[in-house]
Amino acid sequence: MDYQKILEEIHQEVLPLVDKGKVADYIPELANVDRNKFGIYLLTLDDNAYAVGDVLEKFSIQSISKVFMLALTISHLGEKVYDRVDVEPSGDPFNSLVQLEHESGIPRNPFINSGALVITDMMISSFADPRAEFLEYVRDLVGQADVFCNKKVAASEKEHGFKNAAMVNLMKSFGNIENDVDEVLDLYFEFCSIEMTCSELARAFRVFANHGRGVIDTKKYITESQFKRITAIMQTCGFYDEAGEFAFRVGLPGKSGVGGGIAAILPDKYSIVTWSPGLNKKGNSLAGMKALELFTTKTGTSIF
Known part of the structure; x- marks a missing residue:
């Protein structure tokens, strides 16, 4: 599968949404973030990376x-x-x-x-x-x-x-x-207030995609049972009161933040991170939600 081509297609399709959302200005320091930013980064368990946009710029993961x-x-x-x-x-x-x-x-x-x-x-x-x-x-x-x-x-x-x-x-x-x-x-x-880039966040979440084990050093961070439970909570509770919508449209366990980031995983396969600071009314990234919906649709990959 040509993941790079798919990410580039998604980037073009979500561009009209990038400046439509509202930044989290109730945290004044986040009101200064440029809402025209967008990045998407895919990292597979066999260490292949694919990226488009502002994936090397630090943002507040919230x-x-x-x-x-x-x-x-x-x-x-x-x-x-x-x-x-x-x-x-x-x-x-x-x-x-x-x-x-x-x-x-x-x-x-x-x-x-x-x-x-x-x-x-x-x-x-x-x-x-x-x-x-x-x-x-x-x-x-x-x-x-x-x-x-x-x-x-x-x-x-x-x-x-x-x-x-x-x-x-x-x-x-x-x-x-x-x-x-x-x-x-x-x-x-x-x-x-921790800051990361899309690529850094994808590396951190790849540990969860790998059932709580490091990919490079094979260090065990959580047990298999703990992985199961954390992943379940990501699926059902990771997107505030829009978790059902994310499961319906995207079908991946993940977590959002009002800094505009979304990190998600397909266990045993990949981690994927998007960043777009403009938020919808529920506090989730407007372009990021759409980008991930397009990704699982185009690739046919989700937990369902």
């Missing part, structure tokens, strides 16, 4: 980091992670407080903001230096050391993160946050 947060935490704590975070799709916006109040401070899943805040709290309780532990883990997945948090983006999120602060305080009132709320928020904002 909620995509929640996959790495969950993987690291579950590899350390095991199944008891799910005692404090559920695994159901939310059906509500990623920063909703309504369900959290109704369900006694237990987040619906680890990929909405409240769920990731609880995971962050677990990391603080589990690691002497969770910041260093997490960065080292992500750098290990990517296979390079120059992966960093963007301090300006993290500060911008903190300055305007009122709903996240409300969530963590609400969960604290229900006893589902063990540590200082400011410490949890600061660390969470830093994790979301």
